[in-house]
Amino acid sequence: MANIAAQRIKREFKEVIKSEEVAKCAIKVELLNDSYTELKGEIAGPPDTPYEGGNFVLEIRVPETYPFNPPKVRFITKIWHPNISSVTGAICLDILKDQWAAAMTLRTVLLSLQALLSAAEPDDPQDAVVARQYKENLEMFKLTAKHWTNAYAGGPFVNTDCDEKIKRLIDMGIEEHQARVALSSYNWDLERATEQLFS
Amino acid sequence: MASSTEETIKDSTGDGAQNPETKEDEKKDDSMFECNICLDTARDAVVSMCGHLFCWPCLHQWLETRPNRQVCPVCKAAISKEKVVPLYGRGSTKQEDPREKVPPRPAGQRTEPEPGTNFSGFGFGDNSFHMSFGIGAFPFGFFTSTFNIGEPRPHAAPHGTQQHMEEQFLSKIFLWLAILFLTWLLMA
Numbered sequence: 196m197a198n199i200a201a202q203r204i205k206r207e208f209k210e211v212i213k214s215e216e217v218a219k220c221a222i223k224v225e226l227l228n229d230s231y232t233e234l235k236g237e238i239a240g241p242p243d244t245p246y247e248g249g250n251f252v253l254e255i256r257v258p259e260t261y262p263f264n265p266p267k268v269r270f271i272t273k274i275w276h277p278n279i280s281s282v283t284g285a286i287c288l289d290i291l292k293d294q295w296a297a298a299m300t301l302r303t304v305l306l307s308l309q310a311l312l313s314a315a316e317p318d319d320p321q322d323a324v325v326a327r328q329y330k331e332n333l334e335m336f337k338l339t340a341k342h343w344t345n346a347y348a349g350g351p352f353v354n355t356d357c358d359e360k361i362k363r364l365i366d367m368g369i370e371e372h373q374a375r376v377a378l379s380s381y382n383w384d385l386e387r388a389t390e391q392l393f394s
Numbered sequence: 395m396a397s398s399t400e401e402t403i404k405d406s407t408g409d410g411a412q413n414p415e416t417k418e419d420e421k422k423d424d425s426m427f428e429c430n431i432c433l434d435t436a437r438d439a440v441v442s443m444c445g446h447l448f449c450w451p452c453l454h455q456w457l458e459t460r461p462n463r464q465v466c467p468v469c470k471a472a473i474s475k476e477k478v479v480p481l482y483g484r485g486s487t488k489q490e491d492p493r494e495k496v497p498p499r500p501a502g503q504r505t506e507p508e509p510g511t512n513f514s515g516f517g518f519g520d521n522s523f524h525m526s527f528g529i530g531a532f533p534f535g536f537f538t539s540t541f542n543i544g545e546p547r548p549h550a551a552p553h554g555t556q557q558h559m560e561e562q563f564l565s566k567i568f569l570w571l572a573i574l575f576l577t578w579l580l581m582a
Contacts, residue, residue: 199432260459
């Protein structure tokens, strides 16, 4: 069984390398071991989204029963998105669960994730805090997502206001990521974030 | 003469030196016949009603993995084991059997052509199926049994003998049976 999985990953690996998306630097796959069970994926943030310019690293684990069961994928790069956990990077996407089909490949999975970044589904959230912000205050969500893309994925967008607020919390002895999460969760309201952190 | 034949064979098997164009064409052709699940050239090939090609062992395992949601792995159309068509290439009889655990791939379905002029009864198989009901050859049976036309029968046993007695007894029993049967028929 594992043989089919390894055979297929080998073939898919070649397919991804040859694909035009790789030529455009939109997706990338790397092997992490010789048994073809652990891979590292990378997707570029799609244009005209808060993720534009960012580069997101994914952890891909191929189960023994692949391709009859989907690969286990999560974001290693921290990301602010309604369908991706800002804490664990777990992804809520139907094709990685019950809508998986055996003819899907690493390439189609990566492209689907890229599409998920362009079209969030706040009604089927993975991260409730992000989803609420997306629904209640879309501009605030975009600002936060852009800031995260800059902080973790190498995005070009720099928001000095956000950075300053984080710096103030760091000065109070809070760890940077913790400060960013608190501020993001409270719509960059420094007072409420501080309150939450010290309560 | 012999050498030229050899060359032809070499060329047709693809072992000979070929220009890159032909090779690429061959590759394209190969991928046309790749299983959509294992991405290898399909063996024991079957095709779904939506037209997607799979190895039978691969498709079987896919259907086993999700018994409640039997969809085509490519287009997610509804599929079932019964509705896939096996592909028999030339020399397919030489193919080795599918893996032990896998049931043999479903057989092809042959429908007999419609017969031209015959009314084929209820359409069972080749020969039409006939049914008829009736009281078997009523008038003739009546005549033959009553008047004994043209039927040489053994003479009745002479009076007084043992055989005569038995025959009388039997005929009486049959007479009563017949009367009983008729009355039952009338009552019912």
